Amino acid sequence: MKKAILKFTLLLLAFVATNSLFAQVRPTLEWVKESSPNFVSGYSTSNISVSFLNDFLNPTVPTNAPTYTYDANPLVAVVSIVNQQRSTTLTNSSTVVPGITFGGRNTSDQANDTEFPSSNGVQTIGYADVFNVFAADIPASKPLNNMYITSPTAAAVGQTSNSSGGSSTTGGFDTQNITGAQGPAAVNNGSGVFVGDEDANFGLAIYTAAEPLADISAASNGRFYYGDVVIKFNRPVKDPVVHIGGLGGSYSYIGLDANTYNTYFTTELELSNGATASSSSLLAGNLNIALQGNNIVNTNATPNAGSVLGDVTYGAASGSVKVSGTYTKLVYKIFLKGTTGNFGWSQTQANITSATRDPFNGDLWYLSVSLDKPTQQVSGNVFIDRDGLKDLPLGDINKSAGVDNPTTNIGGSLFANLLNTSGQVVASTPIGPDGSYLFDNVPVGTYSVQLTTNASAGTYASPTTAPTTVLPTGWANTGEFVGNVAGNDGTVNGKSSSVVVGISDIKVEVNFGIERLPDSDPYTSYIATPLLNTVITLNGVLPVLTGSDPEDQPASGSLATKSVQITTLPTNSQLLYAGSPVYAGQIITSYDPALLQIRFNVAAVAIGETQFTYAYVDAAGIADPTPAVYIVKWPYQGPLPIILEEFAAIKNNCTANLVWKTSSEINSDKFEVEVLTKANTDFATIGSVIASGASSSSKNYQFSYAMQADVVYYFRLKMIKKDGTFTYSKIAPLSCENRKSEISVYPNPTPNTITIEGLAKGKNIVTLYTNQGRLVTSLTTSKVKDVIDMTTLASGTYMLKITNENGTSEVRTIVKQ
Helix, strand or coil, rough: CCEEEEEEEECCCCCCCCCCCCCCCCCCCEECHHHHCCCCCECCCCCEEEEEECCCCCCCCCCCCCCCCCCCCCCEEEEEEEECEEECCCCCCCCCEEEEEEECHHHCCCCCCCCCCCCCCCCCCEEECCCEEEECCCCCCCCCCHHHCCCCCCCCCCCCCCCCCCCCHHCCCCCCCCCCCCHEEEECCCCCCCCCCCCCCCCEEEECCHHEEEEHCCCCCEEEEEEEEEEEEEEEEEECEEEEEEEEEEEEEEEECCEEEEEEEEEEEEEEECCCCCEEEEEEEECEEEEEEEEEEECCCCCCCCCCCCCCCCCCEEEEEEEEEEEEEEEEEEEEEEEECCCCCCHHHHHHEEECCCCCCEEEEEEEEEEECCCCCCEEEECCCCCCHHCCCCCCCCCCCEEECEEEECCCCEEEEECCCCCEEEEEEECCCCCCEECCCCCCEEEEEEEEECCCCCCCCCCCCCCCCCCCCEEEEEEECCCCCCCCCCHHHHCCCEEEHHHHHHHHCCCEEEHHHHHHHCCCECCCCCCCCEECCCCCCCCCCCEEEECEEEEEEEECCCCEEEECCCEEEEEEECCCCCCEEEEEECCCHHEEEEEEEEHHHHEEEEEEEEEEEECCCCEEEEEEEEEEEECCCCCEEEEEEEEEEEEECCCCEEEEEEEECCCCEEEEEEEEEECCCCCCEEEEECCCCEECEEEEEEEECCCCCCCEEEEEEEEECCCEEECCCCCCEEEEEECCCCEEEEECEECEEEEEEEECCCEEEEEEEEEEEEEEEEEEEECCEEEEECCCCCEEEEEEEEEECCCCEEEEEEEEC
């Protein structure tokens, strides 16, 4: 809204229950005067805590005497507004008003509104008592008692007439009533003291402002999401009844053209916390209220307030809706929907006669809740507990890392079975959509609770054998505990510890923790034929271990920093972690991919394949029950005639000393030494060495070759069998530069560290590679002397490359002992 308003007619919305009472069949828990201290006026978005009192008399005639008592274990609801989507800024003010508030209310223009006057053209929002007699602050015709039922077990009467004939029991409504008091005497006397009927039912005043939609010129017949109203109970409840008063509002004004303009709109509530489409049912209400699935709507085309036909305004929706099932919270999405009219939502001073400021417009409606008073109960929740008993010191299933765990019923597949001391089922109930369950009218005795996918037909009179404790595929138990503090019963088995139920006992927080299982990713990788004792890290050339977990890591990714179990070892190679052999069943915590390696032995090289299995272990300490297979393959041509353990090219001035070692030879004939330079298009043979022919022990060979200055040579061995077949070794590069290097590397060979001395001034990049070209380590240094630690590296030949900031590089061959 932008400016002030002139003369207009503002038709308000919403209603209030009458003060007549009728007989009720069963004591009910209701909201009354003593339920909450929020008796003050003024709009707010702060959470409202409301206690339920026991309507133990349920009188058959109206009375001003108190009929409510407190329970020893009171039921409490906290009502909150969350996920706010809309707001508006008051005209000529910096005040921002949210789209949904407790205790908000309409105002008219300054000239006509004496209750909420404003100066200097500043727009004002009105206010109602946040918690008061049901619908007390709506100055329109009130909803009648015959539009409400407080007990979910009473017979539903459906829609009743909008007649102004009083609060009769027409439509079969003759036992259960929500009560209210009408008129100013029933609300606040201005001093904060309630002076109305002592037996009146109370409710929360909730306001859906139309101003945010007027600000953006929203379509006048659209439906717009505003946010959520959440009713959270301190324990599971069964079949709560939600009472709605006064859904609907309107706005009328006389324009500068002397014509009358009207708009109509209504709040709608959509149950959205997992309840099925059949969860809601209308117990009672006027002709305007209806259910569309779980949506509470107003079907009147002109929902302009009032519930009674005899009043000039009668278009609002009021009534009682039963939500079947067990819940710890109800979540209603709030919408504002436009209907008919010849303009949208609200209007500004520029278009209205005789006003000095904008009005504030919206839908004021009321909310209350009731349910049957329980006798003896056992209830609890099922939590998705991602860290199980690992959150020390007590292993809390209600929380993970100090944060409240979400709840679940796994799509309606879970049941709670109440067991007697013989372990037999005496009652069975499905877990509710919000993960809660409740056993009502439990006889005095000692029980335990079983969580399973198997329901039972057992009763207190005819107990049955307990079914198998099992969860849906992909789920596992993480613990059980009786209580809402940190702890567990010490045995993870899907069955609670004992619960003793005495007279009038309400046993709560018999809780279970479950979680979805992790999943590990299988791999099959291909590499070139490895040399004997080659060590490859599973971090690049070979893939890192990966997996997913719905709670810890929903998308598949590296398991770095997580826990991994090596479930089976390779039979023909060695698996190492941090340089030490891994044993079967070992759990690696805080897994570092750079530390997991495979060492290839004779058997592996000959076979052409090696494999092991691993399982992702999640934060709850539960491993993937179907470990993944990790396979490494390379070309296989039958038993190898020659197993080459080592091949290196070492420079001695401008002579290339080629050295190699075999660990086994079968029918070997000779080794041909080949070289490639930039001047050639293919390898050329430069010499040969006779092989041993047959050997099962290590054999050493060497060959020397004179190199020219400033030429890079690439050497390899052609290993030839007596039948003429052959295989090639890896390639070993070497060069002879014309200038003398100022860099020295020592000791070489080395058992642990090498020192690099004579580095050029400025930045130098030093990299160490395996013979297979895999990067082992890299450092950037500005020192003229530095050290590389090779202590943890496997024995063998490595290539050291040194590059200065001018781009000049040197390559050295390093032998690790």
